[in-house]
Each structure stands twice: as C-alpha cells, then as structure tokens.
Amino acid sequence: MNNRAIDRLLALVERPSRYIGGEVNSIRKDHSRCELTFGLAFPDAYEVGMSHLGLQILYSILNDETSVAAERFFAPWPDMERLLRQTNTPLMSLESQTPLNRFDIIGFSLQYELSYTNVIAMLELGGVPIFASDRGSHDPLVIAGGPCAFNPEPVAPFFDAIVIGEGEDVITDITRTVTEGKKKGYRRNDFLAVLALIDGVYVPSVHRYGEIITKRTVSDINNWPVPEKPIVPSMKTIHDRVTLEIARGCSRGCRFCQAGMVWRPTRERIPELLGSMAENMLCSTGHDELSLLSLSSGDYSLIESLLTMFMNRYHERKIALALPSMRVETLTGTLIDQIKRVRKTSFTLAPEAGTQRLRNVINKGNTEENLIATTKRVFDAGWKSVKLYFMIGLPTETDDDLAGITDLAYKVLKEGGKKRQLTVSLSTFIPKPHTPFQWHRQISLQEIQERQDFFKKTIRHRNINLRWHDGRMSLLEGILSRGDRKIASLILKAYEQGCRFDGWGDQFRFERWQQALTESNIAIDDYLRERDVDERLPWDKIDCGLDKSFLLEEYHKSFRGDTTEDCRFGNCHRCGVCDKERRIILAADLTEQRDIPAPSSSIPKDPAASEKKFRIQFAKQGTGSLLSHLETTSVLIRAITRSGLSFVFTDGFHPHPKVSFGLACPVGTESMCEFADMHLKNPPEDINDWIRNINDVLPDGLEVLNITKLDPSAPPLSAAITGYRHTMYLPEDALRRRRDTMEDTINAFLAQDEWIVTKEKKGKQTCKNIRPFVTDLKFNENDRSLVMTSRVLVNGGVNPWEILKNVIGIDDETAKLTRIVKTAPILSDGKNHHGKRNDF
Template structure:
C-alpha cells in the first residue's frame, strides 16, 4: 500500500499530492542535510502562511541543504495512514519525517499543539525530546507561540525566538557541520544553544535570558519571488508581498504589535520589482500587500496608485488585508476598486471611546462611521468589523455601547450592503501590557454572547462568535507553565486533533484531561500581581518590564500612548538606534513617472485578435487527483 492507493479514500486528495508550480524537488542523494518544514494545520491553511514560504526559499538556496514541506493530515487521511501503516511524509519526495535531519514546526496558534504531537507520532518521531537519540531528527519550533515556549518545552529540542531568516541558516549549517563531523545529539544541542535567538530547554539554565533574533533591515534579505502555487483552493489564494514588518501603534492587547517591533518598511522600488516577478512566476491575479497595518505604510497612497497604473490592464487586483479604521481613505478605495473590490476588514475592538482609550486603539467612533459611509458610497457591498469581549475594565455600559455602535454602522449601510460583526473573547498574551489581566471564564463569556445575540439583530447584519470553550483553552496555554505539556500529551492520547476547528474540537476530552491532572481553568485565567514571575520572563523580546508596567497603569487611567513614528521615543527598549531601529520608506521616492511601464510584466496588455482553441488532455499520475475546478484554476493561472 502506498500514498496514491489511499488518496481516493480521502476528502481532498490534492492536499497530499504535491507537484505544485515552483515547488523545489532536489536530489536527496546530492544534499547533505534534510529539513522538513512542518505546519501543524491543513495544507490550505499552511500554504497561506508567508513565513513557511520564506524559510523554504532560504534553505533551498543552499546547494547542500534540502527543504521539503509537511502539513497536518485531516482525520480521514490519518485514519487511512494508521490503518495501512504509512508514516507521515513530505510532499516533495514522500520521505517519512523520521528520516529528516531536522523537523521544523511553525507555531502560530496554541490550539494547534495537539497537531504537532500527532504529526510527530505519525512521522515516527518520539513525542518527548528526552526520548530521542542520535538516530532521530532534531525538532525545532518557531513562530509567535515560541515567545512562550514553556507549554511545548518537553516536546521541542530547540526554539527559535524572533525572526527566522538569519537564524534558520545558522542552525542548518551548524547541524550540517556536526553531522559531517560525527558529533552526537547532545553536542549539537549545546552548539545550537550558543546561537543568538535559540532556546534549548535541555541545555539552558533556568535563569539564562534568550534575546529574540531581529532582522535590522528587511530590504537586505531575500524574499520568495517564486512562491509555491497551490493546486487547490487555499485560505489566501493570491500572491503575498510583505511591505512592512512590525507595528508601533501600541494596542495593549496585541502581542504581534509588541514582539515584532520595530517598524521596518520595504522600499517602494523593491516592492515594484518583487511584485512583477511574483505575478509573472505564479499567474495570480490578486496581489496582497501584507503588513500588521498596511495603511500605516508611509508611501501607501502613491505606491497603490503606481501599482494600479501598472496592473489595471492585466486585471490584477490589489488587497490590503489589515487596515486601521482611520487609514482607509477614499483615495485608497478609489485605487483598489479600479480592478475589483477586494474585501475590507476593520477592527474597532471596543464599543466606547473610554474602552478604546484603555486599550490604546487611538481612533474614534466618528472615524469608524465616516469610513463606513465612504466604503458603501464607493460601491462596496459588505464590510466586516472585529470586536473583543471581556477586555480589561469592560463594563455593561461598554457592551451597550458596542451594540449601539453596531446599529449605527448598520444605519450607515442604509440597506446598501452587508455588515458582519465578529466577536471574539479577549485572551491575555505574554509580552503585552495586558499579560497581567484577568480573562473572563466560560460562564461569563456565554452571558456576554447571549446579550449580543439579543441586541445584534436586523436585516443585513450578520454576527459571528468565537467558541467560548476554545477561548478558554487558548487562555490556559497563553500563560501556563511547563506542566501544561502533560495536559497536551494527555489530550492528544485521548484523541484531540484540530482543536481550532469546531467540527473536530472535543472539549469534553480536554475537560477530562484537566480533571485527571488537577488543572483548574479559573486559576489559569486569574489576574496576576505585577510582582509575579512568568514562565516567559527569560525570553527577551526587547520590551522592558518597566515599559509594560507603565502601559498597564496607563490603561487603567485611560491614557493614550502615541505611535513613536509620529512623536518621541517611549523607551520601550526594542531599539538600540544603531543596529535595531525604525526604517521608513517615506524618503524613498517612487520613480519620477511612477513604475516602469516596460518589461515582461506588461506583455499581456496588448490586445490580440480573439481565437478559439480546443484543448484535449489527459490527467496522469498525481494530477488525476485534482478536481475539475482545481484543474481549471491551474490552467487559468498558467
């Protein structure tokens, strides 16, 4: 029994076939080090993640290193694999995980932890780091959850803290050198522990600080200009170009805005060149300009205008996936709609000005209503708004204010479009000013949700809820210690998988595991004294404890902290103003006449006489598992 024999028995076989455009398939015999980049969620989620594509491109640039991909199998595929004794393997060469030198996981979400264990188990790798020997791969993990490594520490050999472009090469070359020199696992881990930004739980002492890795200038590092093009529909089926990294708006609940500082913008001329090559190498007809807050990019309006001038004739749409309310201007809307009205998602987060000030959101109700009016006036038919429940200091008046604001937004729509309200539960995150805050429990969350179910009703109003039980579990892992590794292991052994997917979430199994291990959720969700020591205190993301405490106190007083790009430095601790500092594109002008209108990228603009072609083809090999729609989309991109 082989892989292809079982693909007809699973729901979406194209998740497992590989063979995508721009995938790199090297000769394993010619490479001296093999790395499996593992994403603990489905193929369609993982293929939408830019970070994995970046690391894949960097590693495969090394002639001696091979990097391949692996994603979490859906439960139907897992059943087939276990039934027929097939190990979880990479897409490119179908090599089992246990035959790689390194297995590297991207930890994006706490509710993917059981998937990590499942992938290790299916791949023939012992779950616990202590049970692995020289014949097993090194298991390495990075991503936002690595900033709080304690819950997964018993399973991971080494964590990469911070940005991985530089660290991944340092790690791979060190492991390669040790492999060729015949050094064992213990010696290799000791060597990795000496690399900046790498935390090895079995090597580092309890108090030894680990400082995050920072790329000083993203313009100086390669970007995947020939990204892998999936053959199936993914979450974000488009070309994605990172225009800036980091955010200093200072929202006090936002971990990404704290740990990925400082802001570093990509130069517009570089964006032009990269966009052209990516679109030509992928066939995509949508380009997403990625940033934590794309509207804050200092040259966003002239950049967008120049890109639309270049690509309107090719019918390439532009998307800005992350926008603050006050940065979505009429001019941006007019540029975006020149090809296609891509979606807008706005995040007011709170329903009253008092609470928005407490979280340092920095915009007003008037900003939101004016933007909504402009969105619908410009011809959009829908808008999505994100709010959070249970923010620190939230009162009944704040809840009433949120409901009132939602209805004001609906009135602005004036029957012209759909308004979607998404309500999630606030979860305190490490390395934020709200890391000391209390998280509301299950009963209180449901009580608040019931209130909004009564209040948020009306035509053209759609309300989405985040499962209160998932938020509870996320909160437990967000601030828990190493003992939670036992909980993850127990839940996995009980059958927990895909805990972030409602159709597979088994809260009853998690409850039983917590009962067995005497873990009390209410104790994990409580407010913490400022004197408490946290399991992540050893991880230095650059922010000083004094800065976080100041921001916590300012939150209780409703005081705002301005963006340091617009005012003075707030001494958060991230910048040394020599190597690590803000990089702005404000002084990087576009070419005098906008972007060049010559070159291969415009070869599609010339009109040509219409011709009708009849194409006859046969699907052979793995391509026979592609659906009709998947194949049609691939032909259109080609």
C-alpha cells in the same frame, strides 16, 4: 509519481489534493547529494499552511543552499490519519515521500496554540519520539519557531530547540551549525550544546533557570526579499493569492496585541523593491490577486503612492489588490478608489471596542467618527458589505461598552443604507505574553457566553451577520498561551483523548479537553487569573526587546485611560526595542521621490487587441486525476497566464477570464479528453509553441494535448459534447467473484428503463435514475475492463462509480480504488472520437 506508498490511500480520503505534492515551483532535490535534510512541518491542514508566508520564506532560503534539501509536511486530516495508522504508513514529505524520521532537522511553525495536539500527532505518525528526552542519536533534531514560541514553556518538553524571533538569518545559522556537527561526528548532546550558543535559540535541556534568551530580529527586511517563485498550490488555500510583505512590525501600541509588541520595530520595504518582487511573483504564479501584507497595511508610509503604482501597472491585467489589515483611520478615499479599479476585495475594519473610553484603555487610537466616515466612503464607492471586528472581555469592560458595540453596528448600517450588509465579528480577549495586559485576568467561559447571549439578543437585523468565536476555544487558548511547563501534560492527555485540529469548529471536541484537564489535575482558574506584577512569569526567560518597565507603565496607563502615541510620528517612549542594530525603517525616509512613478506594465495596454476563441484539450493522469473540477480549472488558468498568454476578461465589478470548461470529471477519474474554451488577446501564431509553453508550467499529472482555433460562432462545449466513453479496469479480486455472471448483469441492466440509486450527501438522501444516461456497457475479458458509453442530459450525467457500485455490485472502497479513464468524447454530430487528439 507512481508506486508511492501513499497513492493507494489517496482515493479513500477527503480532498486528496492536500497530499499529492508536485506543485508548480516546488523543489525536489536528490538527498544523496545534500549534506543536510530539513523537514518544514506545519501543524495544520495543507490549505492553511500553504497560505502562510513564513513557510514559503523558509522553504526558499533553505533550498537556496545547494547543500540543503528542505521539504514540507502538514498535519493529515483525521481520515488520512486513520488510514496511515491502519496501514502502518508513516507521515511523509510532499516532495520525495520521505518519512519524517529520516530528516536531520524537523522545524515546526507554531502559529496557533490550538494546533499543539497536531504537533504530537505528526511526530508520532512520523516515527519520532514525542518527548525530546526520549530521542536518541538516530532521531531528528526537532525545533520550533513562530509567535507561540514567545512563551515556549507549554511545549518545551516536545522540542530540542525553540527559535525566538524572526527566522531568516537564524535558520542558516542552525543548518550550518548542524552540518558542521555532522561532519565532526557530534552526538546528540553535542548538537544541543552548540545550538544553545546561537543567539535567539532556546534549548530547554541546556539553558538553566534564569538564563535569558533574546529574540532574533532582522534589522532591515530590504535585505531579505520574499520568495519570487513561491509554490503555487494546486488546491484552493485559505489565502489564494500572492502575498507581498510590505512592512514588518508595528508601533501603534495596542495594549492587547502581542504581534504589535514582539515584532517591533517597524521596518518597511522600499517601493522599488516591492515593485520588482510583485512582478516576479505574479509572473511565476499566475495569480490574479496581490495582497499587501503587514500588521497595518494602511500605516505604510507611502501606501497611497505604492497602491497607485501597482494599480497603474496591473489594472489592464485584471490583477486585484487586497489590503487585509487596515486601521479604520488609514483607509482613505484614495486607497478605496485605487482598489476598486479591478475588483472590490473585502474590507475588515477593527474598532475593537464599542466606546471611546474603552478604546483609550486599549490604546486603539481611533474614534467612532473615524469609523463612520470610513464606512461611508466604502459604501459610497460601491461596496455592498463591510466587516467589523470587536473584542469582548477587555480590561475594565462594562455593560455600557457592550451596548456601545451594538449601537455602533447600527450606526454603521444606517450610514450604508437599506441594501448594505454588515458582518459583526466578536472574539474574546486573551491576555498574551509580552503585552501590557499580560498580567490581566481572562474572563471565564460563563462570562463569555453571557456576553455572546447579550449580542444575540441586541443585534437582530436581517442585514447584520453576527459571528462569534467559540468561547470554549478561547478558554483553552488562554490556558495554553500563558501556561507553564505543566501544560505539556495537558496537551499530551488531550492528544491521547483524540483531540486534533482544535481550531476547526467541526473538529473541536471540548469534552475531551475537559477530560484531559481532569486527568492532568489542571485548574482552569490558575491560568486565567490575574497575575501579580511582581510575579515571575513562565515567559520571563524570553527577551523580546521590550523593557518590562515599559509594559508595566502601559498597564497602569490603561486603567487611567491614558493613551500613548505612535513613536513613528512622535516622541520615543523608551520601550527598549531600538538600538544600534534595531531601529524603525520607513520607506518614506529611504525614497527621495515621494510620488512614485508608475513603471510600465510588462503587458502594455492594446486598445485594438483582437479577441480569438480556442478550444484546449488536456489530460488528467496520475496525481492530476486527484484534483477536483474547480482545482483543475484554477490550475489550468494560472498555467496559461504563466505561459505568457493573455485572457480576455468579462465586464462588470468582478471581471474573470472568459473560459468555459466541459462537464466536471469526478475526483479520481483519469481523462484523456478534458476540454475548455478560452478567449485570448493577440495570441501568437504557432499553436505548438503554446502547447509546449503551457506544459512547461503545469504541475505533475496535467498535460495539454491539443489547441484548436474556433470560429466565433462555434457551439459551446455544452452543445458540442453529448457524452463520453469511460474504461474501468476492474481489480482481479473484484472480478473473480463476478466473471461468470458479468454478461448477465450487464444485459439485465441494459434491459431496464429505470435503475434507481440512492445517494447521501450532507445528511440528505436523494434518488436518481441512472439508466437513461448509459447508452452502452460492455465487458472486455482481455484487459478486465468495463467500457461504458454515456450521455450528458440536462439533469447531468452518470458517475462511473455509480455503475461499479450499483450495477456490478462492487463495494465502495474497491470502487474508489478502481482505475477509471475517460477515453473519448461523444460529439453532437454522432461521431465517437478516439485517439490522443480531438479536433472539433
């Protein structure tokens, strides 16, 4: 991991762990031994992309092919983008630091319209021409897929090919086609021509006006298990847990929901397969939470039996279960009771509308009584908070419907009692392609703000947290989601104005988009307006399986307030999706025994388990030094779990491993003496085996050096360690101007009782006297190093960078680039401990 082009930049950016790679279960192949290289590009921050199951699935499928090397790219945060441009450093993969433009294929995942400017940024930073028409024979093939691809036109000029539908089998069709083309010496136009022959692949430069592209569908997801060794990020991600897809598709028929329409039909995985996959994923990652993923987890036909099976297996191991997407009426008492056996993971319930009339319009299919009864069960089971999700701007919405949201929120809060908390989240309805509401207008920005102002006035209670989505983002999302090919010029103009990470509130710059709209001659109302039902829509070339007549009938039924029942439990509504290849698959129909027996846990319950305390010493070097303290603790705990050791857990509603760590090591500081105390159940006798086993499952840059058994009465780390010794290796350029005065500078500092430094954090300045923390400071001419001995006091310690900047006088950037190593602890017995191992 040394001498990488990007390493020098990592010390200068926010959250360098986004860029270091080397995570557990990541795969690096020798490109010279592979026939094809594939760059998986996610146009958002690492922590978002690594939370996406689809990326992990494609990564696993591609790398299972011995002839294919698949590596990952994420959008660099603005601070990193600036440095890449300033230093002329290309965007590189995490696995091998190979520039983007050296891959045969680049595949973008389009999950959110407001990430489109990031796509352009990644292409340009990677040295790839932005427009497909400008690419030559030596440039990669740039393809895309994901939910946004169901209207490919706004981004069609940027891509050589766009995959419509599910990617598991089509991705191998693409790689094999391109591999064969490389062997035959295809030119770029030849590649595009053969890609256009693959079902579900849209090639904008090849397909003619009026040609229909039919989505790809995996007929039975039981034939496509999820990755059983998913990559374990070293930093905390948005969804920091194991994600197990239990079902795909939904037939509830909510008329606003694009996912529920385009991912039909419903297909469930059988419990036996889910049980095996969950165990393998948890053992290979060390995660302590399992999320059961589908568009509506409570609709899984054997959900109560499945949840009981998992909780019987995992409650002793303190692995929590989460159901991230629940319909109000499917959250039963049984599910609630099972989930709380380990940890009360959060519930988000989505009534969507405030009145029954409007819920019928959108075909939501649940009632106010359902919501009140469900929230009462949740509160009675001990949960202190619930989240409710509503939409504003729905078709036929009236003032009474808005008032109904307020009334419903207060009814739920009243049901919970005085000490309960409620979060009410408001988002703006956006008409999406391939839904019954695709013809409906989207409300204007002024209307959005008026509705939000209404709720700011009517929902005012200390126990209700009101949240709303930025209406300006919703406005742009509406333009981009129903746009035509003209919108590509808008996206490019916004990119040129500096727009990046437009879905992030702190990065969103609406005024830049306004300027781009003006320069592109795009009229907002042209894209938010109501469409005529006979009008040809930009996405009509895409066949997602739904007959247009079905969507139109649902559109008309909505205005009559007529509802459509779920076809899983009633009549077929002739939507057009199901045929001989595509049909509804329910686990209950495939499983003979409905009451699933709980399999034995891989770690059996031991009521007489003995608890023992140990002190672990570990090193952080190279990229390991770029992990924050919290990231390091998480990585180490998961590694210990993966190695097969069992933690003792705390009691209470939120149990966690009994582990305590020493003083936080600053990001960028290497260390040979990090410590943690941990309590284990029935540990093996051979500690050397532990060390080997843990090191085998640690990511790059972390290494366990020693483990010592402690007496139960041994003092905690906070009492045992009173200070540390650091060595700072000064760059020659920084030392040249200070060598003659270094000793005088150090002596002047040590002679003082006070040395005040000023720090600014989050806009606030604080003053700190750093002198009491430093007991010794010496300069070593031989290796151009400063050696500092410092102590830890009740109010903290001193950061070596504070010495470099405020005592030695080195500028901030040079200080950050200085190699610093924490070499030894100072113990309470007054001894200085040196060497690789420290037994105390």
